[in-house]
Amino acid sequence: MLSKELNERLTRIGPGTPAGDLYRRYWMPVAATSQLVGPSRIRVRILGEDLVLFRDGSGTLGLVGEQCPHRGCSLLPGIPEQRGLRCAYHGWLFSETGEVLEQPAEPAESVFRNRVRAKAYPVEELGGLVFAYMGPDPAPLLPRFDLFVEPGGLRHIGVTHLPVNWLQIMENSLDPVHFEWLHGHYGNHVFASKGMPQTTNTTAKHIKIAFDRFEYGIIKRRLVEGRDETADEWAIGHPIVFPNMLRLGLGPGVSAFQIRVPVDDTNTLIWWYTFFHRPDKNAQQESVPVFELPYKTEDGETITDTIDGQDMMVWVSQGPVYDRSTEHLGTSDRGVVAYRRMLQEEMAHVAEGKDPVGVVRDPSINDSISLPHERHVHFSGGPSYRDHLMRTSGMRYSPLQETILEFMLEEAVEPAEVP
Numbered sequence: 001m002l003s004k005e006l007n008e009r010l011t012r013i014g015p016g017t018p019a020g021d022l023y024r025r026y027w028m029p030v031a032a033t034s035q036l037v038g039p040s041r042i043r044v045r046i047l048g049e050d051l052v053l054f055r056d057g058s059g060t061l062g063l064v065g066e067q068c069p070h071r072g073c074s075l076l077p078g079i080p081e082q083r084g085l086r087c088a089y090h091g092w093l094f095s096e097t098g099e100v101l102e103q104p105a106e107p108a109e110s111v112f113r114n115r116v117r118a119k120a121y122p123v124e125e126l127g128g129l130v131f132a133y134m135g136p137d138p139a140p141l142l143p144r145f146d147l148f149v150e151p152g153g154l155r156h157i158g159v160t161h162l163p164v165n166w167l168q169i170m171e172n173s174l175d176p177v178h179f180e181w182l183h184g185h186y187g188n189h190v191f192a193s194k195g196m197p198q199t200t201n202t203t204a205k206h207i208k209i210a211f212d213r214f215e216y217g218i219i220k221r222r223l224v225e226g227r228d229e230t231a232d233e234w235a236i237g238h239p240i241v242f243p244n245m246l247r248l249g250l251g252p253g254v255s256a257f258q259i260r261v262p263v264d265d266t267n268t269l270i271w272w273y274t275f276f277h278r279p280d281k282n283a284q285q286e287s288v289p290v291f292e293l294p295y296k297t298e299d300g301e302t303i304t305d306t307i308d309g310q311d312m313m314v315w316v317s318q319g320p321v322y323d324r325s326t327e328h329l330g331t332s333d334r335g336v337v338a339y340r341r342m343l344q345e346e347m348a349h350v351a352e353g354k355d356p357v358g359v360v361r362d363p364s365i366n367d368s369i370s371l372p373h374e375r376h377v378h379f380s381g382g383p384s385y386r387d388h389l390m391r392t393s394g395m396r397y398s399p400l401q402e403t404i405l406e407f408m409l410e411e412a413v414e415p416a417e418v419p
């Protein structure tokens, strides 16, 4: 149980809040590259700030405050020019660094433009995502985690806008036992009500769980009935890359990141980043497709027959910002406690002017950062591999996704070939 004050402190992420200051020390994915093809702009709301992400005619990306510093018009309807973004109202032109390049209505000899800047944050593309850094200078390196840079794979990106605070999503990642109940017993209850086949590989009882710190966050481990300590999910575990990314195996040949980016205190953007291994390391993928992964059906029903849907159902049901002053934690919740402790420690590091855990500044380690990962997880398999993926990832709720899945399963390596 937390005091109301501590609950506020851990969950609020606007500018100047302790958790907001912490998040601003890490690069955050704010869009998919494929959302910005050619000169274009989109609205982005991240960490409680309204921003406009644009690509100009030269291909350069910029992320600027939505309000024009002249007289506050939105830059969203602005014109992406060969260089920069031009405000629709009086034509001020801004570079990707926020510099005012032109003020067409001012005298030609005026130096007024040198005294004004738009709010702007650095952005970089990696692995089909656009990342932003919203913290103090000097910006650290954008970490090149393995699935973003591994050659030859096929990738796709799902995105969900979920109306809940980010912390209840992250706490789920430190909670192995829910798998057996929410995705096992409850999942089977849902399948039974729909006349769908039951699964037995999701209901294995948890014998023990463990949480160990590593240089990028926390490794979560579980040992379930029917497996021994050499099983990947115990011997290797899966990492929670602090503060907001999970790396997991979805079965042979398929790995995933889930990245949860706070939009504001009561909304979170979830990136479901999936990587299919292929034997040909030189194979190229022209662009990484992005699709919306819903948490409700078209009829407004909460999706409960996929693992992703079940997770999103419980996160939303905890309320916009879960009030932890009413919770009752048991021994099975010690991963949640470990994560909250780490949050407070890292907030303290930031308050002291230090880098929090996992910030990368050494280019010599950043070609590809390999994270520990499970290859054969206890719940993979089932009636068919395709069926397993559909149940795991909510793919059945996107027609586009069916097409991508068929293509990827043809191209992906056979399970037996995966190292």
Ligand code: FES
Residues within 6 Å of the ligand: 068, 069, 070, 071, 072, 073, 087, 088, 089, 090, 091, 092
């Ligand atoms: S409000 Fe943007 S140029 Fe005037």
Ligand SMILES: [Fe+2]
Residues within 6 Å of the ligand: 172, 178, 179, 182, 183, 307, 311
């Ligand atoms: Fe889950």
